[in-house]
Amino acid sequence: ALFQTAVEVQPDSMQGSFGLGLAYLRAGDATAAVAPLQRAAERASDDDSSPVVYYGRALLLADQGAEAVDVLEAGATRYPDDADIQTMLLNAYARSGQTDRAIERYEQAVQGPSGGDATIRYNYGALLLEAGRYDEAVEQLTVATDLNPENADAFYNLGAAYQNKAAALNDQANETEDNAAAERLIAERDENLEASLPHLLRARELAAVAGDEGSVCMALFRVYTQLGRVADAEGVSDCAGISMN
Secondary structure, eight states: OHHHHHHHHOTTOHHHHHHHHHHHHHTTOHHHHHHHHHHHHHTOOTTOOHHHHHHHHHHHHTTOHHHHHHHHHHHHHHSTTOHHHHHHHHHHHHHTTOHHHHHHHHHHHHTTGGGGOHHHHHHHHHHHHHTTOHHHHHHHHHHHHHHOTTOHHHHHHHHHHHHHHHHHHHHHHHHOOOHHHHHHHHHHHHHHHHHHHHHHHHHHHHHHHTTOOHHHHHHHHHHHHHTTOHHHHHHHHHHHTOOOO
């Protein structure tokens, strides 16, 4: 109420609108926060990007992804060195279904100063995995795990990239009528399944600390089953919630 009064008394003031928008965000009402934060962003100075950052955040929380992209793209141009705007813009691309634009932006990000950021590398790898670009996903997620060896999700997705590539190779083997080609594809499939294991095992080790290893165990169960390693599959069946009786 006090911020609303401030806006009414000084409608051209950035601070009143900014405070009102933040108050709505704190209250969990992102939709109501959009209008005052828009006014604040329009009045923001060239040395303070906070109103633009929170305006973009409000739009994302209010499920206005396309609008958030427009605002954050303009903000990235105006504040080219602001890491928060760059990261939020990447999230906005992904959440608004603009995968190609997100991938293009991530590619630019990893070639610049953000290339050593584990989160950027992880998010890029996860996006490539979702897009079915498994070899590229492996490359980015490998860097992400090197930069942050405690990120269970990064190891899980790295294992999943190998696992999903194996599934694609298996589909190709089933579709071909060339027996020799099918054998090569199956061999390559198994190589990828084997390659997924150390990463999934590391993911399980890290996830166990938080007591949340079920999904990793399920992935391990599937890999072991496909490789015919019955004893190993039995070893993770309880953790995966699967009965082998």
